[in-house]
């Protein structure tokens with residue numbers, strides 16, 4: 001008897017945005033994914049970024065928010081962080097499509113002679129490349145549903161080829177296989193608080209001009225959409241009223257899936273895509289959201305950073321702290337401190353300190369002062385990447401007595417306790433050339449790191465060019481700094497800690513990228529726990 005092979009065809013949900021950016025398309029896409037997953041379907045997600053950069057690695061977090069890093073080392077848009085957190089999946093480079101990547105690939109094909117004889121054009125060559133990049137993800141993951149979020153706003157010149165490609169996919173695959181979800185803004189302008197539908201009408205008109213009719217409209221607003229407004233949007237945009245979903249501001253982004261589900265969104269999508277699903281289990285998520293919204297205790301953790309003006313630059317830290325807090329019944333309030341302005345008085349009433357990722361010299365000295373305060377005052381401290389490197393510098397200066405200790409990143413120095421990794425020295429290109437992605441780390445038994453992770457070998461994501469200079473390791477350890485985690489060959493320092501301090505730990509890697517709502521990452525859990533303990537000891541003496 002021949003083998004019977006089940007032919008699975010993925011269904012697609014395309015998420016677009018209208019009126020303006022920053023409406024939470026990423027959270028919308030993630031929430032839809034979570035709902036479908038709760039119905040027993042396998043779900044994956046793709047982010048399309050219509051900019052010309054090949055990846056987000058060379059982009060300033062001021063403009064686009066945090067650069068998120070995947071296991072395979074790809075540097076991507078922060079929305080992929082939301083997908084990983086909401087869907088509890090690990091994504092790869094295929095899940096972030098940019099204009100840069102698409103054009104690079106088409107131009108390479110043209111040079112190779114793949115299109116021999118043809119005039120290479122946006123339609124069909126660019127659009128074909130886009131479609132095959134999307135379909136490749138469907139084939140590789142075999143997901144029941146592939147969610148494709150298009151960055152930017154409908155009407156932007158940059159996103160035109162992508163929307164055209166999606167229009168073609170809908171034409172080829174049909175209604176049962178493609179659903180368009182359009183996220184728009186429903187503002188309130190008058191003093192009487194009336195919600196306005198005109199911007200939504202216009203952005204849907206814009207979509208239709210491209211040949212796309214949305215099936216679902218997500219109306220972002222400060223308050224829930226009034227019934228009359230929902231009906232009006234339905235009428236003007238040609239969708240049934242139940243397909244107009246209200247997305248008001250909520251205290252936690254993790255409430256959004258529950259809010260959508262109350263309005264019947266998963267049933268609507270399943271019907272529309274002719275998908276069979278029975279199970280409906282959001283109970284674990286509900287418990288997590290309860291814990292986020294109703295903590296038993298509150299703590300304050302300071303993040304001393306450079307881009308504190310833009311919270312999006314540190315979004316994974318905020319989420320990792322939320323996850324760790326929820327697991328311990330604690331609400332974590334973040335106190336943002338601008339590194340250059342750091343003074344000890346800002347630490348008053350603060351329970352713990354994080355010194356996060358960073359590049360360049362600006363802000364380094366302020367962060368070092370913050371670390372010194374935490375080290376000498378017994379304040380729980382977690383340093384990450386740059387924060388790890390600065391903790392080494394602070395220790396070398398204050399304890400080893402190497403007053404000029406510094407990082408080679410900041411220029412020539414007498415004691416480069418942090419130095420460029422040898423393999424970095426010959427590199428000339430900046431894109432995707434750091435030490436990136438998941439790397440194994442060996443943890444020494446009997447250390448704080450071991451207590452937190454509970455295992456000798458872990459895997460965490462990296463993104464750096466500099467490291468602890470091997471020449472100084474012996475002296476640093478002899479002076480009391482413990483390197484409790486190292487690369488498998490023992491050459492690279494990965495975790496440091498300070499025995500005798502209530503909680504002083506730092507990692508060369510980025511644990512924030514692997515934190516998930518119901519699986520907080522050990523270093524964050526440890527920090528929150530230490531802050532709670534400190535608060536108790538201060539209250540009770």
Ligand code: GLN
Nearest residue numbers: 357358385386464465466
């Ligand atoms: N700038 C430092 C390096 O390149 C730290 C990087 C980071 O914090 N991600 O090593």
